[in-house]
Amino acid sequence: MDDQTKLREFEARILNGELIEPKDWMPERYRKQLIRMISQHAHSEVIGMLPEGNWITRAPNLRRKISLLAKVQDEAGHGLYLYSAAETLGADRNSLINQLLDGLAKYSSIFNYPTLTWADIGIIGWFVDGAAIVNQTMLAKCSYGPYARANLRICKEENFHKKQGYEIIVTLAQGTEEQRKMAQDSVNRWWWPTLMMFGPPDGQSPNSEELMRWKIKLYSNDELRQRFIDLTIPQAKAVNLNIPDPDLRFNEKSGNWETGSIDWDEFFRVIKGYGPMNRQRIEARRNADKNGQWVRAAADAWAEKQRLKPNEMAGS
Amino acid sequence: MTEKNQNWEPWEVFIQPGQGAPHEHAGNVHASDAEMALQNARDLFARRGKVLSIWVVPARMITASSPSDSGPFFDPADDKAYRHPKFYTVPKGVRGV
Ligand SMILES: [Fe+2]
Ligand SMILES: [Fe+2]
Numbered sequence: 001m002d003d004q005t006k007l008r009e010f011e012a013r014i015l016n017g018e019l020i021e022p023k024d025w026m027p028e029r030y031r032k033q034l035i036r037m038i039s040q041h042a043h044s045e046v047i048g049m050l051p052e053g054n055w056i057t058r059a060p061n062l063r064r065k066i067s068l069l070a071k072v073q074d075e076a077g078h079g080l081y082l083y084s085a086a087e088t089l090g091a092d093r094n095s096l097i098n099q100l101l102d103g104l105a106k107y108s109s110i111f112n113y114p115t116l117t118w119a120d121i122g123i124i125g126w127f128v129d130g131a132a133i134v135n136q137t138m139l140a141k142c143s144y145g146p147y148a149r150a151n152l153r154i155c156k157e158e159n160f161h162k163k164q165g166y167e168i169i170v171t172l173a174q175g176t177e178e179q180r181k182m183a184q185d186s187v188n189r190w191w192w193p194t195l196m197m198f199g200p201p202d203g204q205s206p207n208s209e210e211l212m213r214w215k216i217k218l219y220s221n222d223e224l225r226q227r228f229i230d231l232t233i234p235q236a237k238a239v240n241l242n243i244p245d246p247d248l249r250f251n252e253k254s255g256n257w258e259t260g261s262i263d264w265d266e267f268f269r270v271i272k273g274y275g276p277m278n279r280q281r282i283e284a285r286r287n288a289d290k291n292g293q294w295v296r297a298a299a300d301a302w303a304e305k306q307r308l309k310p311n312e313m314a315g316s
Numbered sequence: 317m318t319e320k321n322q323n324w325e326p327w328e329v330f331i332q333p334g335q336g337a338p339h340e341h342a343g344n345v346h347a348s349d350a351e352m353a354l355q356n357a358r359d360l361f362a363r364r365g366k367v368l369s370i371w372v373v374p375a376r377m378i379t380a381s382s383p384s385d386s387g388p389f390f391d392p393a394d395d396k397a398y399r400h401p402k403f404y405t406v407p408k409g410v411r412g413v
Contacts, residue, residue, distance in 0.1 A: 023383050070363075077360050084344050087326070093346065097318050153343075157364075289318050296321055296348075303323035303348040 003027075014215050019145040022088040030214055033207065034144055035089050037216065039096045041139075042082035043107035046100070047281050049075045051115040052124060060118060067164045068121065074157045081150040088146045101289055103282050109267060110197050112275030119172055119186035125165015127194040127232070133158045134228045135198070143215035166235065173239040187236065188244045195259065196267040198225040204264075226256055233257050327353035328378060330371040331361050339371055347372075 001009075006025050013020065020026055049072050056072065059065035083093050099105040110128055115121060136158065140151035172183035199205055199221040211217040219227075236243055247260030269275065327347055330339040342361040347353035353372040362370065381389055397403045406413045 021383065023380070025383075073359075073363070077363070080345070080360055081343060084326075094318055094320055101318060150343075293319065296319070296324070299348040299352060300321035300323050306349060307323065 011214075014143050018143075019148060020143055021145045029210065030144075030216075031089050033211060033214075033216060034147060035086055035091045037211075038082055038086040038089075038147055038150075039091065039099075040106050040108075042079050042086060042096070043100045043105050044111065045075050045079035045082060047107045047111045047285065048128075050281055050284050051111055051113070051277075052121060054115050055118060055121045058118070059121075064168070071125070071161050071164060074161065078154045078157070081153055082147075085144075085146040085150045097289075101282070101286050103273070106271065108197055109270040109275065110193050111281060112270050112277045113190070113193055114277050116189075117182050117186060119169065119182045120190070122165045122168030122172065122183070123186045123190045125161050125163075126169055126235070127165075127190050128197070129158055129161040129165060130232060131194050131197045131228050133162060134224050134231070138218050138224065141218060147216075169241070170239050173241055183239075184241055187241050191244050192262060192266075193270075195225055195229070195262055196264075196270075198222075198228070200264060200267070201262075229257050229259060230255075321348065323348045326375040327357070327372045328375050329353075329357040329361055330373075331357075331367050332369040334366055335368060337368075339369070344375060345372070 007027055010020070010024075010026060010030075020030075052068060052072050052075075056065065056068055059068050083096065086096060087093055096105070100107070110131075115124070133155065136151045136155050140148055140155055142148050142151070169183050169186075172179040174180075202208060202220045202222045205221050208217070208220055212220065233243060233248075245260045247258075249258055250256075251258050270278070273279075324346055326344045327350075328344050329342045331342045332339045342357070345353055345356040345360055347356050350372060354370060357370050357372050358367075361367070
């Protein structure tokens with residue numbers, strides 16, 4: 001069968017709602033796009049632990065601390081599910097990790113912003129995990145089996161992430177004047193960067209058409225962003241927090257909240273490495289890799305020793 | 317730059333999610349030996365709910381059928397209606413057969 005026929009069959013399967021599995025034939029572009037997306041998603045989970053990890057030792061009480069620890073541990077797990085999914089496409093995990101350590105890989109722009117106050121931990125759960133849920137719920141229905149299943153597993157864990165974050169914000173918003181201000185300040189700093197998480201507007205998103213034709217994505221960046229906005233605004237109103245957007249208005253006809261324009265220059269600046277925390281994030285990963293090296297080497301030496309030992313069980 | 321270690325490899329993980337349930341494939345972990353594979357599998361796939369047991373097996377030990385011969389390979393299963401109860405008839409009114 002020639003590649004044209006294979007491609008036609010492949011696209012028919014996708015149109016038919018079938019899932020593509022690792023050993024199935026797939027166009028090289030499909031494989032490449034998936035490796036790019038899945039590895040960026042994996043890196044985002046791993047880098048995403050850093051802004052929150054920053055507050056684990058300073059959580060205001062034990063309840064908050066165990067929640068945050070559990071959440072950050074989940075994010076590590078998400079990274080691992082996703083690296084596994086990338087491996088099913090023939091990607092090598094070590095090379096992917098090295099691309100991240102060398103500063104050559106992309107990850108979600110949102111994690112290049114600093115967590116300045118405790119309220120930022122609440123906002124990350126509410127906004128950032130909230131946005132991630134919108135995205136991942138779609139990806140759980142994408143056309144590539146291992147990626148869809150990884151996202152399904154992830155989605156099951158995300159709801160607690162969002163809820164614990166919102167609880168933090170509600171507590172602050174209903175607390176003292178100072179606490180309320182802290183929550184509002186955090187909303188002000190994170191609202192726009194969170195909207196940018198969904199990526200450039202549809203007209204400027206070079207990969208979108210292909211991704212949607214192959215059902216790697218089922219909705220466009222703008223559609224996902226709109227879903228997040230419509231979900232989040234009533235949640236902010238419920239606790240009297242203001243969205244920092246003078247142009248925000250409800251469109252009665254469409255039933256959507258319409259926002260003012262997003263500063264895409266900022267987005268591209270941060271993606272290109274000039275956000276407030278880009279350098280620290282990569283530095284932290286490099287240190288983690290370096291500091292863990294002796295542990296990995298020791299485990300390897302131990303395994304080697306066991307492997308070379310004469311089999312005692314057989315002799316006894 | 318993260319290094320390659322010779323004994324680290326992927327292990328496939330199967331978990332038994334409840335009493336009497338069969339083990340199901342959950343995903344995989346990287347580990348340097350079976351003991352670490354079990355511990356990593358517990359940390360990754362058994363953080364919530366009731367997992368009763370975990371199996372781990374080096375991924376390279378698994379032999380899988382390939383999709384290209386899935387047609388001929390499974391063909392005989394497709395055309396043997398006599399392996400299903402619907403193939404057989406019983407007199408009207410007879411129950412419990
Ligand atoms: Fe996550
Ligand atoms: Fe999360």
